[in-house]
Amino acid sequence: MNTKTLFLWGNNLTDAQLQDWHFVADAIENGTYVVCIDPIFTQMAAKSHKFVAIRPGADMPLVMAMMYVIVEEDLVDWDFMREHSCAPFLVKDSDGLFLRMSDLGVEPAVGDNGAAVDPYVVWDADANAYGELGAVANPAMEGSFEVEGISVTTAYSLLKDEIMKFPPEYASTLCDVPVETINELAHLAVDGPVTHRVGWGPQAYDNGIHPHLAGAALGVLTGQLCKPGANYGPAPWLMFLGGNMAMQASSAPVTSPTISNMYMADVMASNEFNGTPVTPKALWVYSGNPMCTWVDTNTLRDEVFNKFELVVTVDNMMTDTARWSDYVLPLAHWFEYEDAVIYGNTYHVLYSGQAAEPLGESKCDLDIMRMLASKMGLREDLYPASNEEYLRSYFSSPTCEAMGITYDNLVEQRVIRCFPENYRLWENGAFLTASGRAEFYTENPVADGYVGAVPDLDREHLPHWFEPREAWPEGELAEKYPFVLMSERPRFRVHGQWAYNRILREIDPEPTVKMNPADAIARGLEDGIHVECFNEHGHAVAKLVYNEAIRPGTLVYPKSWQSDQHIAGSWSEPLSRQCDPVAVNQSFMDCRVDVRAWEGAE
Amino acid sequence: MTRYGMAIDKKRCVACNTCCVACKIENNLPQDMWWNRVINEGGPNPDSPAGTYPSLTMTTYTLSCQHCANPACVPVCPTGATTKDPETGIVMIDPHICIGCKACIDACPYGVRTLQADEPVYYTAFNIGGDGIQDHVPNTVEKCTFCAHRVVNGEVPFCVEVCPARARVFGDLDDPNSDISKLIASRDYEQLLPEAGTEPSIYLLV
Numbered sequence: 001m002n003t004k005t006l007f008l009w010g011n012n013l014t015d016a017q018l019q020d021w022h023f024v025a026d027a028i029e030n031g032t033y034v035v036c037i038d039p040i041f042t043q044m045a046a047k048s049h050k051f052v053a054i055r056p057g058a059d060m061p062l063v064m065a066m067m068y069v070i071v072e073e074d075l076v077d078w079d080f081m082r083e084h085s086c087a088p089f090l091v092k093d094s095d096g097l098f099l100r101m102s103d104l105g106v107e108p109a110v111g112d113n114g115a116a117v118d119p120y121v122v123w124d125a126d127a128n129a130y131g132e133l134g135a136v137a138n139p140a141m142e143g144s145f146e147v148e149g150i151s152v153t154t155a156y157s158l159l160k161d162e163i164m165k166f167p168p169e170y171a172s173t174l175c176d177v178p179v180e181t182i183n184e185l186a187h188l189a190v191d192g193p194v195t196h197r198v199g200w201g202p203q204a205y206d207n208g209i210h211p212h213l214a215g216a217a218l219g220v221l222t223g224q225l226c227k228p229g230a231n232y233g234p235a236p237w238l239m240f241l242g243g244n245m246a247m248q249a250s251s252a253p254v255t256s257p258t259i260s261n262m263y264m265a266d267v268m269a270s271n272e273f274n275g276t277p278v279t280p281k282a283l284w285v286y287s288g289n290p291m292c293t294w295v296d297t298n299t300l301r302d303e304v305f306n307k308f309e310l311v312v313t314v315d316n317m318m319t320d321t322a323r324w325s326d327y328v329l330p331l332a333h334w335f336e337y338e339d340a341v342i343y344g345n346t347y348h349v350l351y352s353g354q355a356a357e358p359l360g361e362s363k364c365d366l367d368i369m370r371m372l373a374s375k376m377g378l379r380e381d382l383y384p385a386s387n388e389e390y391l392r393s394y395f396s397s398p399t400c401e402a403m404g405i406t407y408d409n410l411v412e413q414r415v416i417r418c419f420p421e422n423y424r425l426w427e428n429g430a431f432l433t434a435s436g437r438a439e440f441y442t443e444n445p446v447a448d449g450y451v452g453a454v455p456d457l458d459r460e461h462l463p464h465w466f467e468p469r470e471a472w473p474e475g476e477l478a479e480k481y482p483f484v485l486m487s488e489r490p491r492f493r494v495h496g497q498w499a500y501n502r503i504l505r506e507i508d509p510e511p512t513v514k515m516n517p518a519d520a521i522a523r524g525l526e527d528g529i530h531v532e533c534f535n536e537h538g539h540a541v542a543k544l545v546y547n548e549a550i551r552p553g554t555l556v557y558p559k560s561w562q563s564d565q566h567i568a569g570s571w572s573e574p575l576s577r578q579c580d581p582v583a584v585n586q587s588f589m590d591c592r593v594d595v596r597a598w599e600g601a602e
Numbered sequence: 603m604t605r606y607g608m609a610i611d612k613k614r615c616v617a618c619n620t621c622c623v624a625c626k627i628e629n630n631l632p633q634d635m636w637w638n639r640v641i642n643e644g645g646p647n648p649d650s651p652a653g654t655y656p657s658l659t660m661t662t663y664t665l666s667c668q669h670c671a672n673p674a675c676v677p678v679c680p681t682g683a684t685t686k687d688p689e690t691g692i693v694m695i696d697p698h699i700c701i702g703c704k705a706c707i708d709a710c711p712y713g714v715r716t717l718q719a720d721e722p723v724y725y726t727a728f729n730i731g732g733d734g735i736q737d738h739v740p741n742t743v744e745k746c747t748f749c750a751h752r753v754v755n756g757e758v759p760f761c762v763e764v765c766p767a768r769a770r771v772f773g774d775l776d777d778p779n780s781d782i783s784k785l786i787a788s789r790d791y792e793q794l795l796p797e798a799g800t801e802p803s804i805y806l807l808v
């Protein structure tokens with residue numbers, strides 16, 4: 001509400017996060033200027049003051065070029081940089097870590113909480129000598145220095161080196177945003193309070209970590225963080241952590257590895273995960289429909305699901321995944337059992353009461369687990385006897401007591417606020433980093449979920465540009481498959497949910513794919529015909545819909561139709577399971593296809 | 603006197619269809635019956651803008667019975683099934699009087715009346731919706747009732763209550779102090795087909 005300019009980065013908020021739209025609408029009425037950066041002219045774009053059409057997978061160069069303008073014109077918020085960021089920290093050439101007093105032989109002290117206190121070293125620009133952070137009034141923001149024989153460079157200088165690679169003229173060739181627009185956006189970004197809200201668009205490519213590293217750096221550089229109306233981040237997904245933790249996690253250690261879907265086919269083939277033998281035999285799927293919503297479902301089916309001896313799916317509807325399972329356990333709908341919601345795009349704990357008896361033999365997850373545990377001979381008391389008893393125990397903790405959150409209060413009030421009024425992340429600059437500052441330089445990037453050799457993490461200290469794997473307009477793949485295949489999270493479904501809702505299917509009866517009319521006409525494809533989008537991984541057939549909102553050279557499909565609702569194929573088939581070794585992400589939009597009229601049987 | 607009307611804010615409506623679906627639930631509308639629909643102003647397809655990428659515009663609103671002060675449907679109805687309630691200004695159809703002659707469908711310039719030709723088919727094996735809703739009778743014409751069954755109890759139409767965009771405002775146009783009257787006084791608005799002389803009670807805020 002108090003934001004002067006709201007930047008929406010790849011955030012189809014009016015569809016995918018509709019619950020937040022009325023706040024944005026209020027802000028607009030209150031004078032907020034909204035900039036929507038998106039390859040697609042969404043409803044949100046139509047409601048924004050400025051639509052910035054961007055090339056898919058190229059948000060990062062735009063952010064970098066905005067920072068270039070800010071640095072060139074010296075619009076940096078130096079006070080914020082000095083007081084609240086890692087800008088003056090000295091990065092050692094040798095290992096990329098921040099220089100600390102212990103590097104100079106000063107024993108770390110023991111702090112109040114028992115933790116070691118090892119101050120950061122900065123360069124005193126007045127004394128032209130090193131000093132302890134906190135003891136130096138005017139730390140150098142830029143420069144390379146020798147500190148007792150150790151070569152160091154300020155974190156800001158390293159960031160600036162990256163920024164300076166992106167003059168707007170060059171960045172414009174990457175992101176396809178005009179130079180004047182980049183300049184305009186840079187000036188908007190320094191005129192606070194500014195909020196940057198990111199959707200799940202920019203991360204949907206193999207280079208998807210880096211637009212966010214850049215975006216967060218932009219927030220720091222401009223001092224537009226943790227102040228009223230100023231922030232950088234996605235929709236606030238919050239979790240109430242004040243419950244009785246003993247009720248949440250088992251004390252027994254987990255004995256099996258966590259393996260990303262991206263590598264599961266290889267693991268099933270080799271029976272090995274990073275050198276450790278693993279022979280998974282049974283698959284239990286709950287709270288998900290991977291065969292519909294994940295990438296490369298042909299491989300997932302043939303190389304993963306079919307290699308398990310037993311596949312069990314728990315769901316309240318017949319999903320693509322349920323169809324490929326040996327057993328389907330009917331799950332009660334959440335209206336049919338009692339529960340509480342402690343996680344979501346909300347500042348509240350919600351009570352979810354039972355409105356109807358479970359249909360047929362269906363049961364809630366907890367009941368299914370109870371029955372399974374007892375058949376497997378696990379401890380009788382693994383889960384308390386009833387859901388009510390569980391919730392009563394869960395909401396009995398010192399935090400709950402202090403906030404007045406009890407089972408009885410929840411039942412009575414239905415909704416209890418568990419975050420403070422006007423809650424702000426990192427209020428007063430209290431960042432949740434080792435230094436307590438906004439660290440745009442990641443000192444010690446750690447790889448997780450990779451398979452094989454540890455990936456090179458040098459790239460991960462700072463925002464770094466590399467092209468998306470498939471979505472880039474140049475190269476052999478682009479010639480063979482001329483269209484970037486993008487998805488949207490449409491308003492008529494939540495992932496695969498509501499797929500068979502008859503009322504919704506009257507409005508939205510079948511899978512569609514949207515195409516810019518100019519592209520379609522050039523290929524002789526008429527509005528409303530069935531087309532096949534395909535590449536070597538698979539295909540999907542859908543009704544073609546002309547729509548000028550679609551960027552030429554891209555196709556956009558509303559995601560998560562069940563495969564039996566397609567004439568042939570499904571949208572998850574053409575998506576590759578290859579991934580960046582650091583991101584280990586299902587890059588849903590890093591995909592190229594070709595499109596042709598469907599000639600197969602209707 | 604009371605004359606109920608509704609304002610729909612085009613700056614807020616995002617074509618989510620929540621109001622249209624909620625209308626079906628509240629009024630137990632049978633299969634293929636819609637009293638309220640989203641209209642896209644731009645290109646011909648849903649959510650498609652006018653213009654050429656990237657210079658584009660798009661707006662949206664919903665279309666249902668305009669509950670006109672001077673309705674075109676009332677005088678043409680041969681049976682008196684369509685009436686305008688003098689107490690509230692709400693235009694109603696009595697399904698037990700309607701003979702399905704479709705004279706009102708031809709007369710209404712807004713295309714918001716639909717013939718329920720056959721025996722209604724429902725989505726559930728049980729009735730859903732509010733208390734006192736209208737019956738669905740084969741070979742009769744149906745349309746939005748402004749949720750008269752709710753309004754009579756001092757509630758707003760269900761579509762107003764559920765709109766996640768807070769785009770819909772309902773109230774008494776004859777009361778200058780009602781929220782809707784104040785909103786209309788303070789904002790630019792459009793009305794659909796004012797030249798038809800129907801004096802619609804729906805205001806589209808622009």
Ligand code: SF4
Pocket residue numbers: 610614615616617618619620621622640663664764765766767768769770
């Ligand atoms: S519910 Fe509100 S935002 Fe959604 S279509 Fe209806 S009027 Fe528009």
